[in-house]
Structures are given as structure tokens and as C-alpha cells.
Amino acid sequence: MSAASSTTAVPMAASPSAARPRPCAGCTEDVISWIRVPSAVREQYLKIKASGLKLQLCTNETQATRENFVRKLRAMGFDISVAEVTAPAPAACRLLKERGLRPHLLVHDDLVPEFAEIDKTNPNCVVLGDAAENFTYANLNEAFRLLIGMEKPVLISLGKGRYYKETDGLKLDVGAYMKALEYACDVQAEVVGKPAKRFFESALAELGVPPEQAIMIGDDIVNDVGGAQQCGMRALQVRTGKYRSTPRGPCHQGCCAVTGKATSSDGTGFLLQPWQKWCH
Amino acid sequence: MSAASSTTAVPMAASPSAARPRPCAGCTEDVISWIRVPSAVREQYLKIKASGLKLQLCTNETQATRENFVRKLRAMGFDISVAEVTAPAPAACRLLKERGLRPHLLVHDDLVPEFAEIDKTNPNCVVLGDAAENFTYANLNEAFRLLIGMEKPVLISLGKGRYYKETDGLKLDVGAYMKALEYACDVQAEVVGKPAKRFFESALAELGVPPEQAIMIGDDIVNDVGGAQQCGMRALQVRTGKYRSTPRGPCHQGCCAVTGKATSSDGTGFLLQPWQKWCH
Numbered sequence: 001m002s003a004a005s006s007t008t009a010v011p012m013a014a015s016p017s018a019a020r021p022r023p024c025a026g027c028t029e030d031v032i033s034w035i036r037v038p039s040a041v042r043e044q045y046l047k048i049k050a051s052g053l054k055l056q057l058c059t060n061e062t063q064a065t066r067e068n069f070v071r072k073l074r075a076m077g078f079d080i081s082v083a084e085v086t087a088p089a090p091a092a093c094r095l096l097k098e099r100g101l102r103p104h105l106l107v108h109d110d111l112v113p114e115f116a117e118i119d120k121t122n123p124n125c126v127v128l129g130d131a132a133e134n135f136t137y138a139n140l141n142e143a144f145r146l147l148i149g150m151e152k153p154v155l156i157s158l159g160k161g162r163y164y165k166e167t168d169g170l171k172l173d174v175g176a177y178m179k180a181l182e183y184a185c186d187v188q189a190e191v192v193g194k195p196a197k198r199f200f201e202s203a204l205a206e207l208g209v210p211p212e213q214a215i216m217i218g219d220d221i222v223n224d225v226g227g228a229q230q231c232g233m234r235a236l237q238v239r240t241g242k243y244r245s246t247p248r249g250p251c252h253q254g255c256c257a258v259t260g261k262a263t264s265s266d267g268t269g270f271l272l273q274p275w276q277k278w279c280h
Numbered sequence: 281m282s283a284a285s286s287t288t289a290v291p292m293a294a295s296p297s298a299a300r301p302r303p304c305a306g307c308t309e310d311v312i313s314w315i316r317v318p319s320a321v322r323e324q325y326l327k328i329k330a331s332g333l334k335l336q337l338c339t340n341e342t343q344a345t346r347e348n349f350v351r352k353l354r355a356m357g358f359d360i361s362v363a364e365v366t367a368p369a370p371a372a373c374r375l376l377k378e379r380g381l382r383p384h385l386l387v388h389d390d391l392v393p394e395f396a397e398i399d400k401t402n403p404n405c406v407v408l409g410d411a412a413e414n415f416t417y418a419n420l421n422e423a424f425r426l427l428i429g430m431e432k433p434v435l436i437s438l439g440k441g442r443y444y445k446e447t448d449g450l451k452l453d454v455g456a457y458m459k460a461l462e463y464a465c466d467v468q469a470e471v472v473g474k475p476a477k478r479f480f481e482s483a484l485a486e487l488g489v490p491p492e493q494a495i496m497i498g499d500d501i502v503n504d505v506g507g508a509q510q511c512g513m514r515a516l517q518v519r520t521g522k523y524r525s526t527p528r529g530p531c532h533q534g535c536c537a538v539t540g541k542a543t544s545s546d547g548t549g550f551l552l553q554p555w556q557k558w559c560h
Contacts, residue, residue, distance in 0.1 A: 137415045141451050144443065148450060162464045163424065170428060171421050176460040183459040184442045184452050 042077050049079075056203045057085045058216070060159040060193040060223065062129035062174065063108040066090065086203040088158035088193030089114035092127055095192060101154065103127040106143045106177075108134060125154035128181065128189070130161075130174040140177065147185040155181055159193035161223055194220075195227020204231075322357050329359075336483045337365045338496070340439040340473040340503065342409035342454065343388040346370065366483040368438035368473030369394035372407055375472060381434065383407040386423045386457075388414060405434035408461065408469070410441075410454040420457065427465040435461055439473035441503055474500075475507020484511075 048055060057080065061069055066082050066089070073080050089111055096103055102119045105112065107129035115127075126143045147153040161173035178189045193199055204211055211232030218224020218237065225235040328335060337360070341349055346362050346369070353360050369391055376383060382399045385392065387409035395407075406423045427433040441453035458469045473479055484491055491512030498504020498517065505515040 133417055135417045135420075137413055137452075140415075140456075141449075144452050144456075145450055148443070162466075163428070169421075170425055172417075172424050172460065172464050176420075176424075176464040179463040180452065180456040180460040184456040186442075 045078060054207050054209075055084065056207050058194060058200070058203045058218075058224075059085060059087050060130075060161060060174075062088055062111050062158040062193070063132060064110045065114050068110065083206065086199065086206060088199070089129070091192040091196075091199060091202060092156055092158060093118055095156065095190075096125075096127075101125045101156075103156070104143060104146050105129075106131050106134065106139055107158070108132055124150065125156060126181070127156045127158070128174055128178055129158040130164075131177075132171075135172075135177055140180070144181060144184050147181060147187065153185050153187045155185070155187050155189040157189040157191050157193070159223070160189075160191045160195070161220065194223040195230065197227070197231050200228055200231040200233065204233075325358060334487050334489075335364065336487050338474060338480070338483045338498075338504075339365060339367050340410075340441060340454075342368055342391050342438040342473070343412060344390045345394050348390065363486065366479065366486060368479070369409070371472040371476075371479060371482060372436055372438060373398055375436065375470075376405075376407075381405045381436075383436070384423060384426050385409075386411050386414065386419055387438070388412055404430065405436055406461070407436045407438070408454055408458055409438040410444075411457075412451075415452075415457055420460070424461060424464050427461060427467065433465050433467045435465070435467050435469040437469040437471050437473070439503070440469075440471050440475070441500065474503040475510065477507070477511050480508055480511035480513065484513075 045055075059069070064072075066085050066087050069087070070080055070082050070085060089107075092103075093115060095101070096118055102121060102123050102125070103115065104123035104126045105115060105120065106126060107115075108131050111129055123146055126147055128143070131139070147155060155178070157174060157178040159173065160175035160178055162175050163170050163173050165171075178191075181187075182189055200211070200216070204214055207214065212234075214228075214233045216224055216228030216233050216235040218228075218235070219239070221237055225237050228235040325335075339349070344352075346365050346367050349367070350360055350362050350365060369387075372383075373395060375381070376398055382401060382403050382405070383395065384403035384406045385395060385400065386406060387395075388411050391409055403426055406427055408423070411419070427435060435458070437454060437458040439453065440455035440458055442455050443450050443453050445451075458471075461467075462469055480491070480496070484494055487494065491508075492514075494508075494513045496504055496508030496513050496515040498508075498515070499519070501517055505517050508515040
């Protein structure tokens with residue numbers, strides 16, 4: 001899968017430079033929109049960088065390694081490093097190591113290298129990502145049988161998104177398959193991607209700012225906006241990508257700014273206004 | 281799929297003959313067990329029939345038409361007619377006609393003839409069965425896109441079973457895929473198979489007895505036992521087929537008789553004892 005066809009939301013969190021005591025901000029746009037208006041988005045991206053705000057891309061991308069993901073973005077003209085990307089697979093690897101878990105992977109082929117250093121013999125848990133074409137009847141049954149055969153089934157999901165948009169239409173995301181396995185095995189998955197609190201905490205740690213000085217922007221009301229708010233951040237929803245008018249979903253902490261017809265440039269302009277103008 | 285490899289639970293409800301004022305009773309055994317001990321199960325089946333108890337098979341089988349299902353059972357020596365089988369697909373067809381719904385079918389190929397008389401042009405709902413190998417990534421995305429594109433998505437599920445057992449192991453049942461679509465589309469499916477109340481009411485109507493005079497026997501604590509109890513019937517769980525020691529699940533109306541190590545013959549013997557001995 002190329003970055004051009006991936007539509008995983010790629011939110012960016014931003015923090016102020018030391019010289020410019022402004023609130024942190026974030027901006028998101030899904031890659032499909034970047035492809036449609038690459039020069040406009042690149043322009044907005046550069047505007048935010050030039051403003052002194054720090055950016056951190058918080059992605060639930062689980063169809064490519066971070067290295068490949070960054071390589072594709074760089075090829076599109078975005079000056080970004082792996083350290084500026086927070087993604088679920090590295091978080092899952094940390095969790096697996098901490099708890100001595102050996103995963104059976106039901107993930108996209110291109111994500112497998114992220115787990116190269118993880119012992120996968122005699123699995124005692126299942127790690128679920130957006131496996132796309134690997135979500136076959138046989139593969140789902142295999143993951144199910146492993147889980148149902150465990151005394152205490154452990155299901156780790158790299159996200160809980162409902163669906164996402166690709167060039168050929170909407171597609172079921174990992175969350176739908178997570179629900180299927182949760183129901184069949186009577187277990188609750190541990191989510192390591194958005195909207196998990198520790199995922200956003202990890203992004204904030206990379207930025208070196210507390211949550212109240214960061215803004216999350218995304219098109220997903222639950223995974224982007226809700227997750228960030230649960231973590232103490234403010235959030236902005238843009239009405240692009242997979243955005244739909246209903247349901248609005250949770251607005252946990254009183255600052256869910258949904259723009260009227262936000263585009264990437266509207267969103268960025270919004271961010272660069274004085275704090276009081278958009279934080280209500 | 282042959283009956284020999286199908287493991288959908290096939291509960292039987294039974295009622296007394298007019299000449300023998302005994303409580304109605306039911307018995308279930310999954311087909312895989314029938315294959316393993318065909319002569320023993322046939323013997324128990326004949327014993328119940330000879331006792332004067334009426335039998336009604338309540339199956340969530342959605343991998344074959346009722347006609348094919350009965351044909352396979354008759355080939356195995358069971359003297360049974362289509363009228364003695366209550367199944368989800370005919371119930372779904374009644375519902376579709378009543379409400380003027382035109383389904384997109386995500387079901388097993390062998391079940392499609394059940395919907396021969398139903399208008400399927402320009403679908404305004406999705407009917408989900410145990411599609412088995414038809415549960416492909418592409419087919420699930422297609423069903424999802426249809427649902428998410430509807431103003432008020434209507435998802436009709438022919439069952440909500442978690443999993444079932446086949447000769448090559450446990451497999452995810454329709455309920456798991458139903459949960460996936462429910463989550464992705466933020467809808468609640470309408471279940472027309474077990475454990476839906478109207479499904480059991482339909483079986484009781486076929487038997488011509490009130491629920492308090494019928495007994496349901498099954499290996500599924502939710503779909504067989506729980507569903508029947510919700511309908512006012514007593515129920516007996518046999519520890520065969522897909523039975524697992526946990527969770528026990530709901531026992532709604534105070535009469536969930538779970539035998540110690542019930543086999544099909546134990547279960548039948550149990551039924552033929554005086555009422556007071558097993559109803560506690």
C-alpha cells in the first residue's frame with residue numbers, strides 16, 4: 001500500500017518554540033486529502049513549522065513501518081523525521097516486552113518488520129492491526145482459536161477505528177475486527193493506538209509539553225478528538241476525510257471545536273489565530 | 281458444506297401427545313456429535329418420538345436451505361419433515377416482506393435459494409448469515425458501505441452465535457461479524473434466529489403448546505438456554521459440542537438445568553424421567 005492510497009488520519013500536535021510563548025497546537029489532515037491538494041497542504045504544514053509551533057504526527061497507521069511511512073511523506077516534500085511520528089506498533093512492542101508476551105500477529109504484511117525483535121514462538125497473545133487483505137476468514141478463525149484456547153485471552157489492538165477512507169471508498173478499520181474477536185472470545189482488547197491515553201502521553205513526551213499546552217486536530221471524533229480530550233488536551237475536528245455529520249461523539253472536556261467547513265488551510269489558519277479566538 | 285461437517289446446534293423441542301399428559305420437552309445435540317455417534321443419537325431420537333413427546337428442531341443453520349438440511353438428516357436415518365424444523369431464513373423472509381425491505385445478502389451460497397422470491401434490487405438493508413468462506417474482506421466492506429450509506433441502516437442477522445465447532449475446529453459464527461458491522465455503522469442488528477423471542481414463539485406455534493409446557497435443550501447457554509428462558513420455556517444445557525465450562529451466561533427464569541456430564545443419551549434419559557426429577 002502506498003502513502004498515496006492510505007487514508008489513516010495523520011494528526012499533528014504542535015508546541016511553541018521557547019521564544020514564542022504561544023499555546024501548543026495540532027493539525028490533522030488525512031493523506032488522501034494531502035494527495036488531492038498536495039501543494040496547499042504542504043504550504044500549511046510549512047506555515048505551522050515556520051510559526052514556531054512544534055508538530056508531532058499521531059497516526060494509527062498500521063499498514064507500514066514508521067520508516068516507510070516517513071519515507072513516503074518525505075518523497076511528497078514533507079521534511080519530517082521518524083522521531084516526529086507517534087504510531088501504535090512501537091507502543092505495542094514496548095508493551096509486549098514489558099509483559100513478556102509473545103504475539104500471534106494479524107497485521108498487514110508491511111507492518112511485520114516492526115515486530116522483528118519480538119519473540120513470536122508459542123504465542124500467548126494476539127496483536128491485531130489493520131490487516132486489510134489479510135483479514136481473511138481463515139486468518140480470523142486462526143486468531144480466534146488461539147485466543148479461545150488461552151486460559152486468559154490477551155488481545156492487543158493497534159487501534160479501534162471504525163472505518164477509513166481510501167481512493168476506492170470507505171473500508172472497515174481494525175476496530176470492527178477487534179469487536180468481532182472481543183465478542184467471540186468474551187474478552188476486552190487492550191488498545192495501544194489512538195484513542196488510548198498512553199498513546200497521547202507518548203506524543204506529548206516527544207514534544208516535551210504538558211497536555212494543556214497541546215492541541216490535537218483530527219477528523220475522527222472518537223480516536224482523535226475524544227482520545228486527546230481524555231488525556232487533557234484540547235482538540236479540533238476538521239470536516240474532511242472520513243468526517244460525517246453524525247454522530248458527533250464525545251466532547252469530554254468542554255473544548256471540542258468543530259469548524260464549519262474546515263479545510264486544511266482553514267484549520268491551519270484557525271490555529272495561527274490568537275488562542276482566545278478558537279478556544280471556547 | 282455437508283451436514284456431516286456442519287455443527288450448528290440443532291435443538292429439538294418436544295410436546296406431549298394428547299394421550300399422555302406429560303410436560304413438553306426438548307433435546308439438542310449438534311450435528312458433529314450425531315456424526316460421531318450416529319446410531320446412539322438416532323436411538324435417542326427414536327426414544328423421544330416413541331415416548332409421545334413432540335419434537336421441533338430449532339436450528340440457526342444458515343449454511344443450507346431447510347430442504348437440504350432435512351434431506352441430509354433423512355439420509356442419516358432421521359424421519360423428519362421440513363415442518364419440524366424452525367430456521368432463521370424463513371423468518372427473515374417473512375420480516376422482509378412485512379416491511380418491504382430489499383436485502384443485500386451476505387450469506388452462504390447454499391442459503392441463497394431461501395431468498396428466491398425476495399426482491400433484492402436496490403437494497404435498503406443487509407441480511408447477514410453464517411457466510412463462512414464468503415466472509416471475505418471485500419464482501420464485508422461491500423456490506424459495510426451499503427449500510428453506512430443508508431440514512432437509517434437496517435442490519436438483519438440470522439443469528440448472534442459467537443462460534444461453532446466443525447470437524448477441523450472452532451470457527452467464528454455470524455454473531456462476531458454482526459458485531460463488527462454494528463460497531464462500524466453504529467447500528468444494532470435485528471436478530472431473527474436464536475435467541476430472538478419470536479423465533480422460539482414460532483417453534484412453539486408449530487408444536488401448538490404454550491411455553492410453560494415446552495423444554496429447550498441446547499449446548500449454547502445464550503442462544504439455546506437463554507433465548508428459550510426469555511420466552512418462558514424451561515431449558516437444559518448439554519455439555520457437548522461447543523460447550524465450555526465458562527461463562528455460564530444468563531439463567532433468566534430460574535430453571536437452567538445443566539447436567540453434570542450430559543451426553544445425548546443422558547440428556548434424553550433425563551427428559552424421560554418424571555418432571556419433578558429434573559425441573560428444579
